[in-house]
Amino acid sequence: MGPPVLVGDGPGGRALCGGGAAERAFRYALCACRGVSLSTPLETASFDSRRGPFAAPGGSGAAVGVNGALELSSPMRFGGSLWVAGPEGVRAPSDATPVSVAGELRSGGAYASGSALEVGLDARVAGDVTAASLVVGGALVTPAGATVSAASVTAAERRTEPVVVAPPCDCDPSVLLDVGALVRARERDHDDARAGLAPASLADYRGDVRVELPCGRYYFDRVAGDGALTFVVTGRAAVYVAGDLAPGGPLRVEIGEAAELDLFVQGTLTSTADVTFGEPAHPARARLYLGGDGAVTLTGTSVLAGNVYAPRADVSTSGALDVYGSLFVGRLSASGGVRVFYDTAVLDAGADCPADPAPCTSCRDCRNQACVDGACGACRNNDDCCSPLLCIGGRCQAEPF
DSSP states (O other): OOSOOEEEEOGGGOEEEHHHHHHHHOSSSEEEEEEEEESSOEEEEEEOGGGOSOOSSOOSOOOEEESSEEEEOSOEEESSOEEEOSTTOEEEOOTTOOEEESSOEEESSOEEESSEEEESSOEEESSOEEOSEEEEEEEEEEOTTOOEEOSOEEEEEEEEOOOOOOOOSOOSTTTSOOHHHHHHTTTTSOOTGGGTOOTTTTTTBOSOEEEEEOSEEEEESOEEBSSOEEEEEOSEEEEEESSOEEOSSOEEEEEOTTOEEEEEESSOBOBSSOEEEEOTTOGGGEEEEEOOOSEEEEOSOEEEESEEEEEEEEEEESSOEEEESEEEEEEEEESSOEEEEEEGGGGGTTTTSOOOOSOOSSGGGGTTSEEETTEEEOOSSGGGSOTTOEEETTEEEOOOO
16 A cells, blocks of 8 residues: 655654654553543553454553553553552542552552552552552562551562652653654645645535545645544555644544554644544554644544544543543543553554664664664663563563463
8 A cells, every 4th residue: 555654854864654653652552741630430451453353351561651640530440551650659539449450550659549459560659558458469569668558468579679660651852753843844745736635625624525545645734624524544644734633523534444644733633523533443553643732622422543642732531432542642631431442553563664774772763672782683671672561582562461
């Protein structure tokens, strides 16, 4: 369906390939730069779309990372590790909030809950631990002076040592994807005319509109109107939108068999109608990048079957939200249930991309593999890998459970 799409210039002058950018951005099922506040249940699970569509909770690697605080008030089930770097730690005030973490728990502050906590591997908490009951499959690690308060405590090992949790999400401005720059670079370098389009085609559309996008790179001044808008992607394509993506009716993005899409929006997504993005059978091939710092509010029924990058935005939902793919946001607030079914196939989205030139400076330059002494190569331990990937047999891979 065409060659890999080079979507722009990346750090260090490297050509940025769509699949390569996705590999680096979407290592977590959910990553939040500032914090997560949920008043409804959250569940993460994983699958590999190359082996078939999502069938049932399970799989590996559906990790959650939060650079700030995590506030919970409903049952939570994490199908992977949970890393919370903020000194506020994890707060689950309700006594009806059982939390299950299939992988490792790391908290940069206290863990405070009135209900049960079950962790499959190690639990490393930089403060007091309070829970109705506590089960840890690996080591329970807390710093000197911290207390563990629970009616029952089961752990394979207890250790006292300093606990430091590095921010799991790549939110530093130096590594954030500059979506606005990518959009601006396409203003006069695009394939609109080949597809019978123009930059102003969707600036003020009326009625229901269907746009077919074959292989190519397409630029729109703005996307706003008063009817339903459908994009049908039939090849490898990249779409660049200056301003906001603001359809006046339902928005649907269809990804054809073997096609893929990188959608770059300089602003944000504004919609009060239903949003359907991508296909649940192969979400790794749909990526939405939002560069704005405004609020993204989803009030309709939303099915996000792709990977959404909005590290500067506050995302809030008032209805149930199912994500087949991943979310990378500034802050997430939800008053409806949230389920994230992470497609690990996105970790190989750049398999067809041109190789990054040597030397490397970090695992981000090596398709999430190890950068050792300035060269991409086999990992020696987990520290060589971009979190939350683990070093297994010399390769950085999603955590297996």
